[in-house]
Amino acid sequence: MLKEFREFILRGNVIDLAIAVVIGAAFTAVVNATVKSFITPLIAAIGGQPDFSALTFKINGSTFTYGAWINAVISFLIVAAVIFFLIVKPMNAFLARRKTEDVTPEPEAPAEDVRLLTEIRDLLAERRG
Template sequence: MKGFKQFLMRGNVVDLAVAVVIGTAFTAVVTSLVQNIFTPLIAAIFGKPDFSSLTFKINGSVFRYGAFLNSVIAFLSVATVIYFVVVLPLRTINERRARGQVPPEEDPVLTDEARLLTEIRDLLAVRQTNS
């Protein structure tokens, strides 16, 4: 039981769980944006794109390829919205941030042991020059 608890409490498992929850919430927002804003906009321009009534039959089996076409159109709409509303603006912002900015040089953080070893080294160097 202890091992299972450690597995669940590892940082990457918790991070993954948070990412899934946020991704699910974000999916609901994007789906709503597509269904309530972009699909009516497309319907206003081109007519209502609903192919769910398109079917064909073979030996009594009904193939509803219109529902599949609706799913493909919905997927392409969501992918387009995500690209133009999220990916492209974020990429542009990151490029603007990166332009002209040089990452600052950071001094290494020394541990107490490293600082002590540096002092010993310097003292030995001074002793050798004085000899």
């Protein structure tokens, strides 16, 4: 059982996933700091309110804090844009370039003597059959 678990853990996909999770967590911290330090003040300069987390509304005594949701959406959109433009687009271009390089050339036409021998073989097979 331990051997099987060890084989599972040491598979490339599991290790790659673990690395991706760690890098993703670190990247999230960078993006959150970027949003808080640069994007939110930029939005504040344009729209007037730097932090949306204070935005709320009440219905029948229940308070809805939709500002925190707006902050989360902004962070998500920035993360998605950065991942798309810095990882997905270059990876797609790389894979497309690699795919065109990996195209196997069409097989060459057989030599004239091989073609003639093939015809002779086929004719002899027709006479026998």
